[in-house]
Amino acid sequence: MKKFLAALLGVTLLFAAGCGANPEAEAVKTTADSFLKAQQEGNLDEAAKYMTESAVQDMGTMSELRDSLSMYEEAGVSGDTLDTFMDSMLKAYRLIWEKYEIGDVKVDGETATVMVKVTGVSMEVMEKEMTEEFGANVAGQWAEDHMEEIQNYATGHTEEETFAWLMDQMLPAAGKEAEAKMDESERKASDYRLTLNKEGDDWKISNVEVKSE
Incomplete structure (x- = not known):
C-alpha cells in the first residue's frame, strides 16, 4: 500500500509539474492579449506598445494616420471634420x-x-470594400443629392472655400457610410498567426498574418 501510495504521489507530482505554467509562454500570451484588446478598441497607439518598430511602421499609429490627412486641413477643411472621419474609420476597423x-x-x-x-x-472584406472607388461613389452620390446646395454655396465663394466646405460635408458622410457598410457585412471566423520576437525582457509582435478566411 505504501509503495502504491508513493508511486501515485510521484505520478501526481510529475503531472502537476508538467502542467505548470511556462513563464515565457505566459508572457507571450499576455502580450498577444494586450495587443488584441487594443485592436478591439481601435487604439492603434496602445497596440503599438506591443509591436516591434518595423511592425508599427507597417500598421501605423493614430498620429501618423491623422497626419496623413493634414493636407486637407491645410486646404481649409475643419479639424473636427477630419477627427470625425477618422473616428468612423476606426470604428469600422474595430x-x-x-x-x-x-x-x-x-x-x-x-x-x-x-x-x-x-x-x-x-480583413479581406475591409480591403475589398474600402477603396478609392467606394469613396468616389459616396462623394458622387452626395454631390448628386445636394447639387442645388453646392451651386448656391459656390456662387458666393472661391474654389478653395468651396472645396473645403465640400470636404466638411462629404468626409463625415463617407465615414458613416463606411462604418455602416462594414457593420452590415457578414461576420466570419479567421485564423490569425502572431509572430513575436523577444526584445530585452519583453515580447513584441513582429508580424500579424491571416491564415485562412
Whole structure:
C-alpha cells in the first residue's frame, strides 16, 4: 500500500509539474492579449506598445494616420471634420476584431508564435470594400443629392472655400457610410498567426498574418 501510495504521489507530482505554467509562454500570451484588446478598441497607439518598430511602421499609429490627412486641413477643411472621419474609420476597423480566442502558443528561443481565432468582419472584406472607388461613389452620390446646395454655396465663394466646405460635408458622410457598410457585412471566423520576437525582457509582435478566411 505504501509503495502504491508513493508511486501515485510521484505520478501526481510529475503531472502537476508538467502542467505548470511556462513563464515565457505566459508572457507571450499576455502580450498577444494586450495587443488584441487594443485592436478591439481601435487604439492603434496602445497596440503599438506591443509591436516591434518595423511592425508599427507597417500598421501605423493614430498620429501618423491623422497626419496623413493634414493636407486637407491645410486646404481649409475643419479639424473636427477630419477627427470625425477618422473616428468612423476606426470604428469600422474595430469590427474586424469583435471577438478573439487565443489558442496554441509556441516559444522557440527568442521567437514565438500565437494562434488566434478572430471573429468579425474579415480583413479581406475591409480591403475589398474600402477603396478609392467606394469613396468616389459616396462623394458622387452626395454631390448628386445636394447639387442645388453646392451651386448656391459656390456662387458666393472661391474654389478653395468651396472645396473645403465640400470636404466638411462629404468626409463625415463617407465615414458613416463606411462604418455602416462594414457593420452590415457578414461576420466570419479567421485564423490569425502572431509572430513575436523577444526584445530585452519583453515580447513584441513582429508580424500579424491571416491564415485562412
